[in-house]
Amino acid sequence: MKKNNLKGWLYLLPALLFLGAFMVYPLIDVLIYSIEEGYNSASQTFFGYGLYNYSYVLHDPYFLQAINNTFILVAITVPISTGFALLISLALNSIQKLKDFFQTVYFLPYVTNTLAVGLVFMILFKKTPYSEGLVNLLISWFGGRSVDFIDGPYWAKMFVLCFYTIWVVLPFKVLILTSALASVNQDYYKVAKLDATPRWRVFTRITLPMISPMIFYLVITGFIGAFKAYSDAVALFGTDLNGAGMNTIVGYVYDMLYGNSGGYPSYASAAALILFAIVLTITCINLMVSHDNVQY
Amino acid sequence: MKVVLKDLTKIFPSRNKKEKQGVTAVDHFNIEIPDGKLVGLLGPSGCGKSTALNLISGLETPTEGKIFFGDVDVTDLPPENRGVGLVFQNYALYPHMTVRQNIMFPLENLKGDAKLSKEQMEERVQQAADLVQIGTLMERKPAEMSGGQQQRVAIARAIVKYPDVLLLDEPLSNLDARLRLQTREEIRRIQRETGITTIFVTHDQEEAMSISDFIIVMRSGRIHQVGKPQNVYDDPVDLFVATFLGTPQINVFEGEVKDEKLFIGDAEILDVKGARNGKVWACIRPEGFIPDPKGPLVCHLNGVEVMGRDSSVVATHPADTAIIRAIVSSESEIDKALDTVSFSLKPYKVHLFDRETEERIRFDY
Numbered sequence: 001m002k003k004n005n006l007k008g009w010l011y012l013l014p015a016l017l018f019l020g021a022f023m024v025y026p027l028i029d030v031l032i033y034s035i036e037e038g039y040n041s042a043s044q045t046f047f048g049y050g051l052y053n054y055s056y057v058l059h060d061p062y063f064l065q066a067i068n069n070t071f072i073l074v075a076i077t078v079p080i081s082t083g084f085a086l087l088i089s090l091a092l093n094s095i096q097k098l099k100d101f102f103q104t105v106y107f108l109p110y111v112t113n114t115l116a117v118g119l120v121f122m123i124l125f126k127k128t129p130y131s132e133g134l135v136n137l138l139i140s141w142f143g144g145r146s147v148d149f150i151d152g153p154y155w156a157k158m159f160v161l162c163f164y165t166i167w168v169v170l171p172f173k174v175l176i177l178t179s180a181l182a183s184v185n186q187d188y189y190k191v192a193k194l195d196a197t198p199r200w201r202v203f204t205r206i207t208l209p210m211i212s213p214m215i216f217y218l219v220i221t222g223f224i225g226a227f228k229a230y231s232d233a234v235a236l237f238g239t240d241l242n243g244a245g246m247n248t249i250v251g252y253v254y255d256m257l258y259g260n261s262g263g264y265p266s267y268a269s270a271a272a273l274i275l276f277a278i279v280l281t282i283t284c285i286n287l288m289v290s291h292d293n294v295q296y
Numbered sequence: 297m298k299v300v301l302k303d304l305t306k307i308f309p310s311r312n313k314k315e316k317q318g319v320t321a322v323d324h325f326n327i328e329i330p331d332g333k334l335v336g337l338l339g340p341s342g343c344g345k346s347t348a349l350n351l352i353s354g355l356e357t358p359t360e361g362k363i364f365f366g367d368v369d370v371t372d373l374p375p376e377n378r379g380v381g382l383v384f385q386n387y388a389l390y391p392h393m394t395v396r397q398n399i400m401f402p403l404e405n406l407k408g409d410a411k412l413s414k415e416q417m418e419e420r421v422q423q424a425a426d427l428v429q430i431g432t433l434m435e436r437k438p439a440e441m442s443g444g445q446q447q448r449v450a451i452a453r454a455i456v457k458y459p460d461v462l463l464l465d466e467p468l469s470n471l472d473a474r475l476r477l478q479t480r481e482e483i484r485r486i487q488r489e490t491g492i493t494t495i496f497v498t499h500d501q502e503e504a505m506s507i508s509d510f511i512i513v514m515r516s517g518r519i520h521q522v523g524k525p526q527n528v529y530d531d532p533v534d535l536f537v538a539t540f541l542g543t544p545q546i547n548v549f550e551g552e553v554k555d556e557k558l559f560i561g562d563a564e565i566l567d568v569k570g571a572r573n574g575k576v577w578a579c580i581r582p583e584g585f586i587p588d589p590k591g592p593l594v595c596h597l598n599g600v601e602v603m604g605r606d607s608s609v610v611a612t613h614p615a616d617t618a619i620i621r622a623i624v625s626s627e628s629e630i631d632k633a634l635d636t637v638s639f640s641l642k643p644y645k646v647h648l649f650d651r652e653t654e655e656r657i658r659f660d661y
C-alpha cells in the first residue's frame with residue numbers, strides 16, 4: 001500500500017514540478033514582494049518588511065477608482081450576459097432550422113480579435129471632429145442629444161465598456177447553454193406535456209434545474225473573467241486608463257509595473273494579492289450558493 | 297375506457313431528398329381494445345410499437361385514420377386532454393425532484409374544477425405510492441433508487457391523475473432477469489386493482505404472453521395477429537407469428553405436401569388431410585415431438601440436455617442443416633448411445649405455411 005502511494009507521487013512529480021515552478025513559486029514571490037517596503041527596482045534594495053504597500057495601494061485614488069470600475073463591470077455584465085445568453089439559447093433551441101446558422105453568428109465575436117473588435121466599437125461610439133459616430137447618429141435620429149461615449153461622461157464610458165464586455169463574453173455562454181439545453185432528455189418534455197404542464201412551469205421546474213450546473217459554471221467563470229478584465233478597456237480607451245478614469249484592477253497592476261508611472265513591483269504585488277483575495281472570496285460564496293441550489 | 301383504432305397510419309417523411317418515400321411506421325391499424333384489459337403490443341425492434349403508443353397518447357399526430365376513447369374521437373385532441381398516462385422506457389423521472397415531488401407534479405398542473413387542495417394531493421400521492429409499494433421511499437431522489445423502484449415511481453406518476461388509459465413503453469427492458477419477472481407480476485396486479493385499460497409494449501414474447509389478456513403481434517408497422525396469448529401460440533396465422541412466439545423457437549423445415557401427406561426430405565411424416573399440394577414450411581413446436589423408435593421423423597442425435605422435469609433433445613435432420621430442439625418428458629427413454637433418434641409428431645403442434653406467401657395452410661387431424 002505504502003509503496004503504491006510512493007509510485008503515485010512519482011507519477012505526479014512532473015506535473016507537481018511544473019505547477020511548483022510556474023504557479024506556486026510566482027505566488028510566493030508576489031507575496032514576498034508585497035511586504036517588502038520601499039523596494040527600489042534599480043538598486044534591488046528595500047528597507048524592511050511590513051504592510052505599508054497594502055496601505056499605500058488602498059489609499060491610492062487610482063486604485064479605488066479601479067476597484068470601483070471593476071465592481072461595476074462585474075455587477076452589470078455577469079448577470080446581464082448570462083441572462084441574455086439564456087434567452088438567446090432558449091430561442092435557438094426552439095427554432096431547429098436556424099440553429100446552426102445562428103450558432104455561427106453568435107460565435108463570431110469569440111473567434112474575432114479583441115483589439116480589432118475594440119476598434120470597431122470605437123468607430124461605432126467615438127465622436128470626432130468629422131463624424132458623430134454611428135450610435136450618435138441613431139440617437140439624434142430619435143431626437144436625443146449626442147453623447148461622447150469614448151471621451152465623454154463617466155456613465156457613457158462605463159456603458160460602452162459594459163456593452164462591449166457583454167458582447168465579447170456572450171458567444172461562449174450561448175454555446176455552453178445551447179448545448180446544455182440540447183442535452184436535456186426530450187422525454188422529460190414529453191412527460192410534462194402529457195401532464196398539461198404550463199410552459200412557464202416547464203421552464204422553471206424542469207429546464208432551469210436541469211441546466212443549473214452549467215449556469216453556475218458560467219456565473220463563476222464570468223465573475224472571475226470580469227474581475228480580471230483589462231484588455232477590453234485598453235481596446236476602447238487606449239493605454240492611459242487612469243487618465244480616462246476607466247482603469248480596472250488588473251490595469252492598475254500593469255500600470256504599476258510597466259506603465260508611465262511604473263516601476264513599483266511592490267505596489268503591483270499588493271494590488272494583485274488584494275484582487276486575489278476578492279476573487280477567492282466571491283468564488284467561495286458562489287460555490288456555497290451553487291452547492292445549495294444545484295440539486296443533482 | 298375502450299380504445300378503438302381505425303385505419304391508423306403514421307408515415308414519417310423522409311429527410312433524404314433522394315428517397316421520396318417516407319418510413320411507414322404504423323400501417324392501417326384496425327383494432328378494438330376492450331375496457332379494463334391489459335394488452336401486450338408485441339413485435340421485433342423497429343416495427344413501430346413506440347410510434348403506435350405515441351399516436352395513442354397524442355405525442356405524434358397520425359398521417360391517416362382515427363383514434364377513439366370510448367365513443368369519443370380523440371384524434372385531434374392534444375395529449376394533455378386525452379387522459380392518458382405514459383411510462384417511458386427509461387422512466388424519465390425528474391432527477392432533481394424527490395419521489396414525492398415527482399408523483400405530485402402532474403397533480404399540481406390541474407386547473408379549474410379539477411384543482412386539488414394540498415391535502416387532497418398528499419392523499420392521492422400516498423395512495424398511488426402505496427399501490428406500487430414505494431410508500432417508504434418518498435423522500436429519495438431517483439438516482440438513489442434501484443431500477444425496479446424507479447419503474448414503480450414512474451407508474452405511480454402515470455396513474456396518480458387517474459388516467460383512462462395507461463401506456464407502458466418497454467417498461468421492463470432496463471431490469472435484470474429476476475426483477476423483470478417480479479415487476480411484470482406487479483404490473484399485472486396494479487392493472488387488476490385499478491382496472492385501467494393498459495397497453496404494454498415489449499419485444500419479449502414471453503413477457504407479453506405471461507401477463508396480457510390480449511396480445512397484438514406486429515411487424516413492419518402491420519398487425520399480423522390479435523388474440524389471447526394461448527390462442528395465438530396454438531394457432532398462428534403466418535410464419536412470422538409462429539416463429540416469433542415461443543421459447544425455444546419453433547422448428548422450421550422445408551417440406552412438401554403431396555396427396556395430403558407431408559414430406560420432409562424423402563420421408564413421409566404426417567397425414568395432412570385437406571392441405572393442398574405444394575412446397576411448404578413445416579413448423580413443429582419443440583413440445584410436439586414424441587420419442588418413438590418406429591416414428592417417421594428420423595434425425596441425427598446430437599445430445600440430450602436434462603433440465604429436471606423435461607429433457608431437451610438436440611438433433612439435426614438430414615434434409616436440413618438447422619438444429620432441432622425437442623422438449624420431451626424426462627421419463628421418455630432415449631438411448632444416448634445411438635446416433636439417431638426417431639420421433640412421431642403431435643399433429644396439433646405442426647403448422648404448415650405456404651413457401652411463397654408464408655400464409656397458414658390448414659389441415660384436419
Ligand SMILES: Nc1ncnc2c1ncn2[C@@H]1O[C@H](COP(=O)(O)OP(=O)(O)OP(=O)(O)O)[C@@H](O)[C@H]1O
Nearest residue numbers: 308319320321340341342343344345346347348499
Ligand atoms: N421521428 C421519426 N422520424 C423518422 N422515422 C422514425 C421516427 N421515429 C421512428 N421512426 C421510424 O419508424 C419505425 C418504427 O419506430 P419505433 O420507434 O416505433 O419502433 P419500435 O417498435 O418502438 O422499436 P424498439 O423496439 O426498438 O423500440 C422505425 O423504422 C424508425 O426508424
Ligand SMILES: [Mg+2]
Nearest residue numbers: 345346347465
Ligand atoms: Mg420503442
